Amino acid sequence: MVDLPRVDTPDRGGGLSWSATGSTKGRHGALRLDLAVDGEVVLTCQRCLGPMTKPLQLRSRFLIAKDEDAAEALDQDDDYDVVVGSEAFETDTLIEDEVLLALPIAPRHAVCPAGAGSVAPSTKPSPFAALAGWKTTAGNHDGGGDGER
Numbered sequence: 001m002v003d004l005p006r007v008d009t010p011d012r013g014g015g016l017s018w019s020a021t022g023s024t025k026g027r028h029g030a031l032r033l034d035l036a037v038d039g040e041v042v043l044t045c046q047r048c049l050g051p052m053t054k055p056l057q058l059r060s061r062f063l064i065a066k067d068e069d070a071a072e073a074l075d076q077d078d079d080y081d082v083v084v085g086s087e088a089f090e091t092d093t094l095i096e097d098e099v100l101l102a103l104p105i106a107p108r109h110a111v112c113p114a115g116a117g118s119v120a121p122s123t124k125p126s127p128f129a130a131l132a133g134w135k136t137t138a139g140n141h142d143g144g145g146d147g148e149r
Contacts, residue, residue, distance in 0.1 A: 007041060007096065041103065054104070058099070064083060
């Protein structure tokens with residue numbers, strides 16, 4: 001399980017497992033990193049505001065470049081994402097980035113559960129009800145700017 005501080009979840013339910021495999025068989029002799037993330041993340045439905053589970057099964061392949069110039073040269077192939085490596089390469093941050101990219105911008109249930117997010121009807125009068133008297137009828141001047149009075 002990896003900690004994802006940038007993933008906003010209503011609770012820490014769900015769970016993710018990951019694996020990373022390195023190889024020297026990348027394009028042009030570059031190092032290659034294969035990343036797999038499986039599990040689920042609990043999100044908040046933007047329609048009913050209830051919790052929803054988003055299953056994830058991610059597979060990503062990266063080429064590791066030694067510097068920015070090498071990364072630019074390697075970034076010609078759409079099959080791989082290129083990242084610049086370092087001595088303190090943070091795999092957790094890379095995993096979190098991949099999870100964030102896989103999550104929907106506005107998560108919603110396909111069909112919200114019955115009663116989720118429902119609000120009891122209010123018996124108080126609307127504060128805008130007093131404005132109803134200010135409405136003009138079709139026969140009154142509407143300020144349309146036609147020049148006739």
